[in-house]
Amino acid sequence: MSELLKLENQLCHRFYTLSNAFTRAYRPLLKALDITYPQYVTLMALWEDDDITIAELLDRTAIDGGAMSLILKKLQDKGFLVVTKDKADKRVKRVQLTETGKEKKAIAEDVPAQMLCKLNGMTADESRTLKVLLDKLGGCFENADLN
8 A cells, every 4th residue: 555545644634633623622612602613713803803795704714605604694693793785885795793793702802812721732832833834835725726
């Protein structure tokens, strides 16, 4: 068997298992907010810059358009945000936090610190290096012909 084909040599499988581990680690932290991790990512983007178009939200979060539609519906049903038509261009939809959505930010303030506590085996320098390397890897896929 080729060494390249062994599961233990697959970078992609490490990302897959790590992604699942992150999702499991966030689950109890997000329980107080009654949201999922993709909903949390969406809210973080809106807490950073409210009243943006769906296109801007998709760009900032890198969440698939179909998935984003479901996320926005769930968050709207929970009263966290509203989706409205842009006044200047009715084809464009804007996303705005409600007062409830804005208030949830105070609860979420502790989540990043709580996640950092779970990464106690990694130094701050290692964490910064990893972020740089992950951004670099992501750039490889942006520039690659994936078709």
